[in-house]
Amino acid sequence: MDQYSLVRVIGEGSFGRALLAQQINEEKQNYVMKEIRLPKAETGMRNSRREAVLLSRMKHANIVAFKDSFEADGHLYIVMEFCSGGDLLQRIRQQKDVLFSEDVILKWFTQMCLGTKHIHDKRVLHRDLKSKNIFLTDSGTVKVGDFGSACTLNSAKAFAQTYVGTPYYVSPEIWDNKPYNNKSDVWSLGCVLYELCTLHHPFQARSWKSLILKVCRGTYAPLPGHFPYELHYLIKHMFKTNPRDRPSVHTILSSHRASRLLHKHLTPEKKELVGERTRHWRKEEGEKVAMFLGQKSLLTSSTTEGALQVGQSRMENNSSDDPASRKRWAVGSCNTVLGVLGNADIISTGSMDTAERPDLISGAESVETQQRRVRKQWDKDPPERLLSVLEKAQLCYGFETYTINRDAGSLSPEPGDKVDGPEETITDFSRLEPRSDDEDTDFEEECPYDWINELEKMVEEH
Numbered sequence: 001m002d003q004y005s006l007v008r009v010i011g012e013g014s015f016g017r018a019l020l021a022q023q024i025n026e027e028k029q030n031y032v033m034k035e036i037r038l039p040k041a042e043t044g045m046r047n048s049r050r051e052a053v054l055l056s057r058m059k060h061a062n063i064v065a066f067k068d069s070f071e072a073d074g075h076l077y078i079v080m081e082f083c084s085g086g087d088l089l090q091r092i093r094q095q096k097d098v099l100f101s102e103d104v105i106l107k108w109f110t111q112m113c114l115g116t117k118h119i120h121d122k123r124v125l126h127r128d129l130k131s132k133n134i135f136l137t138d139s140g141t142v143k144v145g146d147f148g149s150a151c152t153l154n155s156a157k158a159f160a161q162t163y164v165g166t167p168y169y170v171s172p173e174i175w176d177n178k179p180y181n182n183k184s185d186v187w188s189l190g191c192v193l194y195e196l197c198t199l200h201h202p203f204q205a206r207s208w209k210s211l212i213l214k215v216c217r218g219t220y221a222p223l224p225g226h227f228p229y230e231l232h233y234l235i236k237h238m239f240k241t242n243p244r245d246r247p248s249v250h251t252i253l254s255s256h257r258a259s260r261l262l263h264k265h266l267t268p269e270k271k272e273l274v275g276e277r278t279r280h281w282r283k284e285e286g287e288k289v290a291m292f293l294g295q296k297s298l299l300t301s302s303t304t305e306g307a308l309q310v311g312q313s314r315m316e317n318n319s320s321d322d323p324a325s326r327k328r329w330a331v332g333s334c335n336t337v338l339g340v341l342g343n344a345d346i347i348s349t350g351s352m353d354t355a356e357r358p359d360l361i362s363g364a365e366s367v368e369t370q371q372r373r374v375r376k377q378w379d380k381d382p383p384e385r386l387l388s389v390l391e392k393a394q395l396c397y398g399f400e401t402y403t404i405n406r407d408a409g410s411l412s413p414e415p416g417d418k419v420d421g422p423e424e425t426i427t428d429f430s431r432l433e434p435r436s437d438d439e440d441t442d443f444e445e446e447c448p449y450d451w452i453n454e455l456e457k458m459v460e461e462h
């Protein structure tokens, strides 16, 4: 504490205060110091200390850096990097009605994905991603902050807590009382991306019922038309109501159709890190294709243009079978084909979305694929019990982080809690391999919890 002098109070959260502090040395560096009232119970104290360790292990250019933590006068202090650009919510509000440029949106979004990927790679769930928890430095770099606050340091009222989230950013599965998973973070990131694109929250509502229905049905107003198709497509995927259909952050960065837009904002090292999966045709592959085409006549190539040309030529020559009139690809590699293939990636040439082109689905696979693609919708009303609880709370609090008490007995270790040892030991290395999005919904809260019950108690207490 003696190393810092307090400059001013930046804000007050549910856990305590956020202070701007200056290090007393020659550099006079500014930091944010979070002052958290420590609970009296020993377990609560242990939890908060352990979780400070978790924060300290998140070292990444796009995560607010942890500097120090100590205890004094019944408070836990966490010292972290000061992001002088403020949070994204403030930044969005400053825009009034002027939309951000596509370049700025993609740059910021890429950076928040990199930060979140780092968290997920450590098998930790952020659980409170929202524009208010994403910060900007004076150089314009985006940093994910307050991560772990939801599962670690969210409130001094009770430290043995589980997490509900910020209602406006909460994914359908959470409303459905299902466990939080890495794709729930992706949903919240989708909300932030949408806010950056439109300056509005995707799910606007006048009542809790309407909010929950919109979220659970994944209904939102489309993005403005000037944004590229890939961005519309990405939002659509991030708002898939079934978490298994949502891309993981890894996929978004490496092999989603929208990755192309993000790659421009990745340094070569970062591209390497995300394991860019986009493959380009090798020259030899292209030559083989060109050679193959060279041996094929246009007549058999079945292109309309080819057939027309041949038909026309037949009429002119009045000869029904004149081989000379047939147009052939020149034998040898075709520069145009090679040029096109060289610039195209395999994904864009071969991954036509069968959901959008049902005519392309064929055979036994199609039934299975179709079944998998049946859009799951919340076709029932939100649970009466949940609504009756929420009716007592005001919707304007929907942007606040909600936490609920958890019985000490039902507290089970969460993925992020495993870092208390000397080093996290991962025995199942296959879990770190790039996976399909479906398989990628593979880490979640280990103890699904009846939070509605707890929420009920909490609302009644107020």
Ligand SMILES: Nc1ncnc2c1ncn2[C@@H]1O[C@H](COP(=O)(O)OP(=O)(O)OP(=O)(O)O)[C@@H](O)[C@H]1O
Pocket (backbone or CB within 6 Å): 010, 011, 012, 013, 014, 015, 017, 018, 032, 034, 064, 080, 081, 082, 083, 084, 086, 087, 132, 135, 145, 146, 149, 400, 401
């Ligand atoms: N690292 C940081 N750099 C700059 N400003 C920060 C930083 N961390 C927090 N702030 C600012 O401090 C204020 C308090 O934030 P804090 O996260 O402590 O609480 P909150 O987000 O307002 O509430 P809660 O966490 O309870 O939802 C906010 O205005 C936030 O933008």
